[in-house]
Amino acid sequence: MVYALLITFREGLEAALIIGIVLSCVRRADAGASTRPVWLGAALAGGLSLGAALTLEALAVELPGRWQDAIEGFAMLLAAAVLTWMLAWMRRQSATIGRDLRQRVDRALDAGAGFTLGLLAFTAVGREGLETALFLFGGSGRAESAALYWAGAAAGLALAAAVGAAIYRGAKTLPLRAFFDVSAAALVLLAAGMVPNALKELHEAGFIAALGPRLWDTYTLLPDNYGPGRFLGTLLGYDASPFAGQVIAYAAYLAIAAVVFFRAARPAHPTPAPAGVRAA
Template sequence: MITLREGFEAALVIAIVLSFLDGTGRRGWFRAVWLGVAGGVVVSLLVAIGLFAVGAELEGRSEEIFEGTVMLVAAALVVWMVFWMRSRSRTIKRELRERVDDAVTHGSALAVGLLAFAAVLREGVESALFLVGSVGDSNPVVAVVSAALGVAAAVALGYVFYRGAERLDLRRIFHVTAVVLVLVAAWLFSGGVHELSEAGVLPESEALSAVAFLALSLPALYVLLLHDRLRTRLAHVPRDA
């Protein structure tokens, strides 16, 4: 789920960029985009390998503090990413096209390539943090296969968007995945609190992890599931009702 959502956000950016270049007769600039994508993937993999290597070298209390900190940072990034994309889902297509148009106007293939690089790198680094925090003692083969399936699904969705952008309901996709990711974030937050408790940084308490899970998930789910519905209903109520 993590790599599906993160990968799709990157694939969405690339699809919009390629679609705009294709529509303006600049397919020759595709090479710059794919070079940017390749660079972002390579740097993201290096970051992921580095994080996993650091975690593998640590033992005892240091390992617990490292894992707990990574989990908390990952949880914060998940929540930020969910609500940032929620606020930008209506305008991201227009904004990206304006940025590509500006780069094309100034004849800068490098700017287009850097846009693709930044999109992939941001989502790749976030995915690396999430995976380091969530994999833990899981079977590494299962973790790699599931992450690869998420990336493959994200690429497929990106291709569908590229081929028929107007027919893909982005808001519905982001809404469904947002709910799942909020629960993932709450689980990561709870796990981080648990690791720091075991390390002695926080008080030892089984209830603390449960409280942490509820403290993050309930407000976030309220905003995602209920707040918007209430605003929509109120907006349709006649003023003199």
């Protein structure tokens, strides 16, 4: 539940902030301009993302047990890779994303193109929504209760919408750079937990022949199939008796993610941005 809440809150807030920037630009440039295309684009993207999440779950349920494990394992690895790339990209673009969005909104308003505004909202929300669907599917196999897992996802989205609305209306000030840095670090830990779990699923499905010997066994102290151990396993990938391959992969992912994350913080060279570069 906590994993799903963190994912949807972080991704949902990012989408809400982008939509808030777009709406602010529209109203500042032309108080009488319609914001309907923005809301319509966001709603269509939200529906598409929900459909993608339901499709992934339906496909997994219909597959035989071995292939369910394999799909979940590959989905976890893909989600960890995409999550790491997305966090690094967002960290590098955070300094200019607001300015780029305002420039695109101004161009759309000058051209009188409501479709362009709707497409801007659609792409922003759609990107976050599809990423969220992938991350939730990748983590759903670790959830103890499906109902609690998806309740956490819904709570995260509701919280993101509330915080985004409060920021847009000026009722609350949030140190966004610090928030995204802290939440990004937390998501890196969540993604790291996916890696050993993914290898375990692929091993059980027969796609990985061996993961080496088991390095320790703490089952009597902290079992991983119920209570706090289950919670840590769902959230951070804890395993009471991990294979050597799982531990090595976990440490390797954290090392790679740290390098990528901190390199992304370096300021880019001040070169003109191409017109086709995504602002969202």
